[in-house]
Amino acid sequence: MQNAQPRVEQLSHDYRLMLLSRRFDERVTNIIRSGVPVPHYHSGEGQEALMVAAVTPLRKTDQMIYTHRGYGHLLAKGISVREVAFDLFMKAGGTNHGLGGVMHVARPDLGVPGREGVFGGRFAIAAGFALASKLDAKDDVTLCFYGEAAGARGIMYESLNMAVLWKLPVVYVAENNGWSFSSRTEWLFPEGRMSRVWRGFEIPVEVIDGNDAEEVSATVSRAVARARAGEGPSVIEALTHRLAPHIWYDQATYQPPAEVAAQREHDPLPRTAKRLLALGMSQSELDSISQSVDQEVESAFTAAAAAPLATWEDGRRQMEAL
Amino acid sequence: MTVTKLTGRQALNRTIASALAADPHTVILGETVQLSGAPGGPLGGIYDRFGPKQVIETPVAENGIFGAALGLALAGFRPIVEIYSADFLLVVANEIIGDMCKWRQQHARSGPLPIVIRGCMGPDKGGGLGPEHSQSMEAFFHHAPGLVIITPGTPRDMVGLLRSALRSPDPVLFFEHRRVYDLVGDVPDDESFAIELGRAEIVHEGKDVTLVAWGWMRTEAELATQTLKAEGISVELIDPRTILPMDHETIARSVAKTGRLMVVEEGTRTGGVAAEVITRAAETATRPIRVARITTPDAILPYSASMEQNLFPNAKSIAAAVRAFALSEQPVGVSSH
Numbered sequence: 001m002q003n004a005q006p007r008v009e010q011l012s013h014d015y016r017l018m019l020l021s022r023r024f025d026e027r028v029t030n031i032i033r034s035g036v037p038v039p040h041y042h043s044g045e046g047q048e049a050l051m052v053a054a055v056t057p058l059r060k061t062d063q064m065i066y067t068h069r070g071y072g073h074l075l076a077k078g079i080s081v082r083e084v085a086f087d088l089f090m091k092a093g094g095t096n097h098g099l100g101g102v103m104h105v106a107r108p109d110l111g112v113p114g115r116e117g118v119f120g121g122r123f124a125i126a127a128g129f130a131l132a133s134k135l136d137a138k139d140d141v142t143l144c145f146y147g148e149a150a151g152a153r154g155i156m157y158e159s160l161n162m163a164v165l166w167k168l169p170v171v172y173v174a175e176n177n178g179w180s181f182s183s184r185t186e187w188l189f190p191e192g193r194m195s196r197v198w199r200g201f202e203i204p205v206e207v208i209d210g211n212d213a214e215e216v217s218a219t220v221s222r223a224v225a226r227a228r229a230g231e232g233p234s235v236i237e238a239l240t241h242r243l244a245p246h247i248w249y250d251q252a253t254y255q256p257p258a259e260v261a262a263q264r265e266h267d268p269l270p271r272t273a274k275r276l277l278a279l280g281m282s283q284s285e286l287d288s289i290s291q292s293v294d295q296e297v298e299s300a301f302t303a304a305a306a307a308p309l310a311t312w313e314d315g316r317r318q319m320e321a322l
Numbered sequence: 323m324t325v326t327k328l329t330g331r332q333a334l335n336r337t338i339a340s341a342l343a344a345d346p347h348t349v350i351l352g353e354t355v356q357l358s359g360a361p362g363g364p365l366g367g368i369y370d371r372f373g374p375k376q377v378i379e380t381p382v383a384e385n386g387i388f389g390a391a392l393g394l395a396l397a398g399f400r401p402i403v404e405i406y407s408a409d410f411l412l413v414v415a416n417e418i419i420g421d422m423c424k425w426r427q428q429h430a431r432s433g434p435l436p437i438v439i440r441g442c443m444g445p446d447k448g449g450g451l452g453p454e455h456s457q458s459m460e461a462f463f464h465h466a467p468g469l470v471i472i473t474p475g476t477p478r479d480m481v482g483l484l485r486s487a488l489r490s491p492d493p494v495l496f497f498e499h500r501r502v503y504d505l506v507g508d509v510p511d512d513e514s515f516a517i518e519l520g521r522a523e524i525v526h527e528g529k530d531v532t533l534v535a536w537g538w539m540r541t542e543a544e545l546a547t548q549t550l551k552a553e554g555i556s557v558e559l560i561d562p563r564t565i566l567p568m569d570h571e572t573i574a575r576s577v578a579k580t581g582r583l584m585v586v587e588e589g590t591r592t593g594g595v596a597a598e599v600i601t602r603a604a605e606t607a608t609r610p611i612r613v614a615r616i617t618t619p620d621a622i623l624p625y626s627a628s629m630e631q632n633l634f635p636n637a638k639s640i641a642a643a644v645r646a647f648a649l650s651e652q653p654v655g656v657s658s659h
Contacts, residue, residue: 062396101430113396114429118420124386125421128393135349135375135399142393158386165381316431 007214008279014056014076014213015272016289018048021072022269023297024081024246028088038248040103041088044070046211046243047177049268052076053216054143054173054238057224063111063129063142065122067175068103069242073145078110082300091307097318098310121151122146123172127159130168130233141169141227143220147179151194154288158235164201169227171220172235175210177242178263182254184228195237205231210238211268323515333477334364334498337484338402340513342372345400348488350377354405360442361405362503379385384410387416388439392425395437396423400488405441408459408497415462418514422493423468434491438484442586444538445634446500450627454541457623458537458589460565463495464598470494470519471565477507479563482517490519499538520567524576528556531648532576533640534599535586536561543586545637546644555648565595570602575602582612584647586635591617612651616643 025043032038036042044051051072055064058077066073071084079095086094088102095105106114116122126144133140150156151174174194178185178264186192199205204226208219216238223234241263245252273286328336341348350368352359356379359365369377380387384405391401393398404409406598418439426435445456452478460471474480480502487494489510525540526547536542540561547557577583583603585596596615604613616635623630635643 091436096428096430099430104428106429106431108396108431114425114431116421117424117428118416119394121385121389121417121421124389124417125393125396127386127393128390129397130398131378131390132391132399155385155389158381159382159389161383162386162390163383315427318430318432319426321432 002249004279005070008276008281009218010056011272011279012276012281012285012289014049014053014217015276016293017052017056017072017076017274018213018269019076019293020081020296021048021051021070021289023293024071024084027297027301029244032248034295038088040250042069042246044072045243045264046241046267047175048072049213049272050175050210050216050238050240053213054220054236055223057217058111058141058143060111061140062224063113063126063140065126065144067145067147067150068115069175069177074105074112077112078106079105079112080094080300081296082303083107085300085304086307089304090310091304092310092314093307094310097315099315104129119147119150120155122150123156123159126170126172127163127168130170133169134166139169139228139271141171143171143173143224143225145173145175147175147177148183148185148188148194149229152188156259159275160198160201160235163233164203167230169230170233171223171227172233173220174235174237175240176237177240179242179246179255181246181250186223193237195235198235203235205235205237207237207239210240211266211271213268213272225311243267326511327506328477328509329503330477330480330498330505331362331364332475332504333481334484335366335368337481338364338368339371341402341488342376343366346376347398348376348400349394350402350404351380351391352656353382353406355379355404358485359404361399362446362500363404363442363498364503365404372374380409384413385417388414389421391437392417392422396425400436400438402427402438402440402488403440407455408443409454409457410494411441411459412462418463418469418493418495419466423466426492427468435493436488436490438487438490438496439494441496441505442473442500443497445512445630446626447504449630450625452625453623456630457616458587459590460495460497461594462566464595468492469566472519472563473537473565474498474563475502475537475561475618477502477505477509479517479523481485481509482515483519485516485576486519489516497537501538505541516534517563519564520569522560522562522569522572524572525561526557526559526560528541528558528580530556530580531558531582531584531644532573532580533559533584533586533644534562534573535559536563536565537588539586539588539635542635542637543640546641547583549637549641550644550648553645555645557644568599568602569608570599573599573603574606577607577611581649583607584613585615586640587615587617588634589618590620591615592620612647614643614647616640633642
């Protein structure tokens with residue numbers, strides 16, 4: 001059992017990143033509401049505990065494959081909110097200079113190699129990274145998030161079979177947020193569970209509360225430790241809620257307002273704040289986190305608004321730099 | 323430069339072995355590679371020599387294998403992935419076109435992403451492998467930007483082009499025709515010998531007709547060229563060696579001289595590589611030129627070897643087509659059947 005102090009430190013660190021992710025989403029949502037389209041934007045509202053607390057246990061040299069939804073994973077792996085904003089608005093100075101936008105944010109030096117275009121390829125790409133660690137006798141781990149679309153594809157079976165066969169250091173984390181665009185998870189997976197079938201491999205398969213940052217952190221840490229020790233892959237299914245529409249143009253009329261309101265009761269942000277207060281943090285400390293997050297988001301969006309659109313040459317220059 | 327006579331299979335085996343020996347991060351992934359890889363292929367003895375850290379036998383799971391190859395390349399390895407038969411690449415079209423080809427650009431990734439996908443293709447000498455083991459696959463993939471496609475037609479080219487493929491910053495499809503495995507030819511012993519990608523070879527100089535052929539068709543076209551020479555028809559035979567990039571310039575220069583372009587393609591007719599070669603030549607010609615192609619007809623290949631044999635172009639049908647083309651002003655559009 002951890003003593004209280006490091007626990008508060010870890011949780012407040014996670015809370016700050018969660019809030020950064022939330023404020024980013026709120027800011028973009030306001031832009032969309034003002035009538036400005038923001039192509040490729042997928043809000044992560046409601047999933048911050050999962051996105052952040054699953055990534056902060058990783059080392060810099062560990063690889064993280066994110067989903068298209070939400071930006072907390074990227075922030076937690078060390079990418080700045082400024083870079084994410086620049087990629088979102090296709091500005092020169094983001095990670096890919098408009099060649100991939102916010103769907104393909106990449107910082108290989110931080111263990112963020114990028115994201116496949118058609119959902120599902122990720123499982124095997126992650127297995128490949130894990131195979132590289134194993135062949136090089138390194139103890140780096142690859143953590144691969146997946147959603148309802150990717151998880152329905154057969155590549156997950158092919159990849160997990162290889163990962164179990166070769167004891168690869170890879171952790172697959174399902175983001176079960178109840179929706180696949182406008183389809184409910186239970187319409188797509190038996191009993192709405194995205195991990196049950198993998199128990200057949202006799203590896204750890206855990207279903208957890210994805211809105212509980214401490215539970216996410218503890219579960220991922222166990223799976224990562226197991227992977228580092230050469231004991232092979234794990235699957236974690238984190239249950240969470242998508243509190244926002246699927247994509248910027250979606251009105252989400254299929255999401256019953258009463259259901260969303262009930263899910264807001266489990267919003268990980270107030271929940272984590274409350275927990276931090278219970279662990280002894282003061283309200284003024286929470287306020288100061290909030291202020292610094294607001295400033296960071298403000299300065300990122302101001303810079304993004306002022307920056308020029310990226311050109312073809314900007315991206316090509318970065319590609320050709322060896 | 324000293325040379326050794328080798329079959330295509332031996333030449334590849336030697337080149338692959340030296341690549342694995344030179345770099346521990348060059349690894350092979352594929353099905354049945356512990357034994358020998360695809361039947362008739364070049365991997366005999368490779369596992370015994372390099373072991374499981376460099377020669378990785380995979381489950382029969384192409385999406386998994388190709389995705390893992392991309393992960394390995396992103397992690398700094400140089401994977402050589404064997405597809406058991408080139409036809410099966412359709413299973414992993416998304417891993418190749420959707421992920422491997424686009425990855426560098428979508429992420430503005432600095433540095434190369436070296437992945438060589440190699441596999442045997444086309445009918446073997448006996449034929450009758452069926453329509454899912456005998457197709458020509460280059461046309462399916464040559465529409466994809468960001469890809470390199472190589473179709474060596476001789477043991478020498480197998481070596482020189484594979485060496486360049488292994489240095490390519492972009493993913494490569496390296497198609498090994500089953501009949502070229504058994505061809506014998508001179509291969510330079512010099513380990514630094516390589517052939518630049520995108521450079522055609524003028525196999526035979528001539529003045530009456532430009533004939534373009536690659537892979538196994540190069541050999542059939544060479545035989546046809548000799549036959550026609552005896553009849554007084556002078557053929558300029560060009561092997562582009564790579565389908566992507568295609569050396570349109572060398573072809574255009576030849577057509578400027580001959581005024582007639584015939585392209586031989588073992589693949590089926592519609593939407594083939596020949597169509598692109600002819601279009602480019604027509605677009606850049608400064609005077610009217612005559613064009614034609616000889617291809618396999620738009621047919622699903624039968625299992626029966628004797629039926630199949632009649633569908634592919636061969637030396638005889640190529641010679642007949644070129645003869646008609648060279649001597650007549652009538653349109654010639656030949657499916658080999």
